[in-house]
Structures are given as structure tokens and as C-alpha cells.
Amino acid sequence: MNESINSSMKWRYFKQTLFFGIVRLSFLIIALALGGLLLYIVINGIGVINLDFITTMPTDSMTRGGIMPAIVGTIYLTVGAILIGLPLGVASAIYLTEYAVQGRMIRIIKIGINCLAGVPSVVFGLFGLGLFVVMLKFGSSILAGSLTLGFLILPTIIGAAEEALKAVPQTFREASLALGVSKWQTIFRIVLPNALPGILTGSILGVGRAAGETAPIMFTAAAFFTAKLPESIFGEVMALPYHIYVLATAGTHIEETRPMQFGTVLVLIAVVLGIDLLAIIIRSRMRRNKRW
Amino acid sequence: MNRKIKENIIKYIFFAFALVSIIVLGLIVLSLFREGMPIFKLVSLSDFLLGKDWYPTSDPASFGIFSLIVGSVIVTFLAIFIAVPLGVLSAIYIAEIAPASIKEIFKSVIELLAGIPSVVLGFFGMVIIAPWMQETFDLPTGLNIINASVILAIMAIPTISSISEDALYAVPNEFKEASYALGATRFETIAKVIVPSALSGISTAVILGISRAIGETMVVLMVAGGAAAIPGSIFDSVRPMPASIAAEMGEAPFGGAHYHSLFAIGIVLFFLTLAFNLIADYLSHKFHQSGSATL
DSSP: OHHHHHHHHHHHHHHHHHHHHHHHHHHHHHHHHHHHHHHHHHHHHGGGOSHHHHHSOEETTTTEEOOHHHHHHHHHHHHHHHHHHHHHHHHHHHIIIIIOOSSHHHHHHHHHHHHHHHSOHHHHHHHHIIIIIIISOOOSSHHHHHHHHHHHHHHHHHHHHHHHHHHSOHHHHHHHHHTTOOHHHHIIIIIHHHHHHHHHHHHHHHHHHHHHOOHHHHTTTBOSOOSSOOSSTTSOBOOHHHHHHHHHHTOSOTTTTHHHHHHHHHHHHHHHHHHHHHHHHHHHHHHHTOOO | OHHHHHHHHHHHHHHHHHTHHHHHHHHHHHHHHHHHGGGGGTSOHHHHHHOOOEETTSSSOEEOOHHHHHHHHHHHHHHHHHHHHHHHHHHHIIIIISOHHHHHHHHHHHHHHHHSOHHHHHHHIIIIIHHHHHHHTTOSOSOSHHHHHHHHHHHHHHHHHHHHHHHHHTSOHHHHHHHHHTTOOHHHHIIIIIHHHTHHHHHHHHHHHHHHHHHOOHHHHHHSBOOOSOOSSTTSOBOOHHHHHHHHTTTSOTTSHHHHHHHHHHHHHHHHHHHHHHHHHHHHHHTOOSSSOOO
């Protein structure tokens, strides 16, 4: 009797050990994939990275020289995307958390946000091409690309802002309202300042996304090569992700420029993951030092 | 009174901003249809969807996207087949098994993986996996279905993992405690109590993962090989829908039939992912988890 209970317990714990092993293994596979990928790119890319690579124009039909215009272009597009996505996203989140009453309208708005988040990036590219480039005649330009990317990151920013606004304690609002302050003043003077750090860190993840996207800018902003930097928001730009794609697939010297390709990938990864890592670190700090 | 009017005006201004997402969705539909519909003057909808020949630049041109749809479906299916076990198990690891002290770091691993730009993963598949695969398995090309699926799986894992993780966290602690009190082991509690309670959230995660994989562009553009034909094996090349749009838009003459047909592929892609997103939304609300579920 005792023996059979013992052996059944052993069997149950054996199953547990086996399962935990499989679970650990699957996480390990993912971590190794990430680590291996990063390591491989760093090892192959670090050799070409120097000040010249980052600060000079490409030369000899992009087989030599640097990637400065692509870096500048990515900065322009990302800043543009933020200028459009952040105000729209925060205002949208303010309505959803501060004003909205649960009901059908809110449900529809939320479904809309979820569906927007699920639109494939290449469809965003088509949308940008159809609306901004063709219908509104902006041409392939920083403006068209920034608008497209701005709408692409809108759901990310709304989500981050909603979370940050909800984290502001209800008592803050009540205290302000009890002093006779109007609702919108409460939002601007009390709620928003307290939520701002959370909104910004959450939005940083959106920034990383905007900087790394390729398909949405392919038809709306990115140029194969520009001889100089753009002079207005109606100019085309080079961009890091598109530059990688071009060098790796469309060049006449694909094998020859391999080191440059790795170098460009490394710069892009450093920019995007650097931004993400910053957000992750700030967020975990903030969670630890919460004032309320 | 004055103050009340002002408050109301401000409220409606914010309401207008909240509608922006819906308006953008509407504009996406509008611009896709405006540029895509003209193709249906040349081909019928059924010939477009079911036609097997995609020769948009031949004379006479042929606009059948069936092989592109097949390419998308196969690559997505295989990717999900790889990504679901890895994603869900890693979520279980982070939510239930990993020591609390390093949980945050493990979560960051998934978040960083999510942050890697798709063009970088495509580059990796093209430059590293493809030559290796070609040599090891003695294939005509390493740019094929299985390579693209593996890379797509890497892209879908963070989506599946982080949403599943939220669903697992949302399972009330009482469930767990009750299970332990009955003498269940940790494994039995996870397998028979926690995962079943989180199942609606996990299915939402899987569906969003599928939607993500179908729409992903750069990976299939760079790694799937680009052959617009129905594949015979997983070592053949395919040309999924997003790859076709991205590869051909640059050379399609503006306003021509080819140009319109690429927008029409965009319409198909848009409604396909929209359907998956609506299903995910429906699932997460219909079978709302008990307790403090937040999905």
C-alpha cells in the first residue's frame, strides 16, 4: 500500500521535473536565439564601425563610405512620427480614461484601436502611398513617411498613455476636484504631470518600432540613394532599415559590401534596442520608486 | 453655466481625438479601395483570388494571386507551429516557474526580441541561415519556406508569449492555492488549473500571433525566395502576399493594372488580418476570465 503511494508520488514528481525541464528548455532556446543573433551581428559588424562610417556620405555607388544620410533620415522620420503619434495618442487616451463612460461607443473605439494595431506594416505602406503620396500629393517625402509611421505607432502610444493615466491614484483627482478645480484643469495640472513619466517611457517602445520599420517607408519616404541631405519635409530620405534591405538585395556588389551591411545592421540594432533597453530600465526603476 | 459649457467643449475635443484610430482605419480602407478596385474591371474577384498565374508584367498580363495566398498560408502555418509551443511554454516559465528575482530580466529578453526590427531578422535569415541550409541539405536555394517560417516564428514568439503571460498572471491566486491545498503538485496545478483558466487569453495570443505572421513583410520578402508558384515541398521558394506587394510596388508603373492589383492584394491582406483581430477581440471578451483578468 505504502509502496504504491510512494511510487505514484515519484511518478507525479517525475512528470513535474520533465515538464519543468521542457519549459526551461523552450525559454533557453528563445534566449539563445536572441543572444546568438546579437552576438553574430556584433562580431561581424563591429569591424567597420568607426567615426567615418557614421559621419560620412556613401561613395562609389554605395560600396564605400559611410551611412550618415541613412542615420539622419531615420532620425527625421522617427521624430516626425513622434510629433504626430504622441499628441494624438495621449489626447485619445485622456478621453478613454478620464471622460469615457463604459458603453457601446467606447467598445467600438477600443476595437478600432486593436484593429489598427493589427494592420500589417506593408498595408500601412500602401495606405501612406495611396493617401499621402498620391491623393494629397505630398510625394515620397519625410512628411508622408512620418505621417504613416505616426499612425502606425498610435495604438502603442494610446496603450502606454492609458496605462500611465490609470496608474494615477483616483484620490489625486478627487482632492483636486474637491478644491473646486474644474475637470480639465485637474487633468492638465494634476493627472497629466503625474502620468507623464509613464507615458514617455511607454512611448519610447513606440519610438523603437518607428525607427526599425521598413515596409511602411518603402513607398512613402525612403530613397535608394540621395546625394545630399533633404532640405525640407517634402524631400526624400535614406533610412537605416531600407538601406540594409537595399545593400543586401539590390546592389551590384552584394558580397563585397557584406561588412558594410553588418555594420549598418549593428547601428540600427544599437539604436532600436538601445532605445528599448532605456525604456525597460527606466520603467523598472519607476516601478520600484513609486511615490504612491 | 459658462464653466459647464467650456467643460463640455473640452470633452468633445478629446472625444474627437479618441475617434482618430477609427478614422485612420476608415482612411486605410478608403485608400486601399480607391487604388485597388480598378483592377476588378479587368479581372473578376474569383479569378483574382483563385487564379493560379501571377504574371503581372507579361503581355497579356495575368493577375491570379492563389499561389501568393498559398505561400502566405503555408509560411504562416509552419511559423505558428513552431512559435506556439515555444511562446506559450516560455510564458509559463516566466509567469509560474522562474524565480521572482530574475523574472524582470527574463521578461526583458522577450521584449528585446520583440524590438528587433524585421529587416534585421530578414537579413539574418538571408545571410546566415540560407547559406547554411543550402549546404547542409544540398538544396538549390536556402531561401525557402522552412527558413522563412523559422524567422517568422521568432517574430511571432514575443507576441504570443507576452499576451499568454498576461493571461496567466490574471488567473486568481485562490485557484492556485485551492489546487495546492488538495495536494496537487506544481505541475498538476499549472496543467490542470492555471492553463485551462487562462485558455481564452492564450487563444487570443495565438490568433494575434497568426495575424502578426501573415502580415509580416520584410522577413518573407528577403527569405521566402520569391517564386510565385504553388510549392511542392517545404524546401521550395514561395512568394507570400506581403512580399509581392513590397517587391513589385517599386517597379509597377503608377496607375497601371499592376499597381492596382498590388493594392488589391493589400485589400485581401487587410481584411484577413482584420478578421483575425476581430476574432481575437471577440474571444477575449466573450470568454472573459474570472477574477481580475485584464485582457
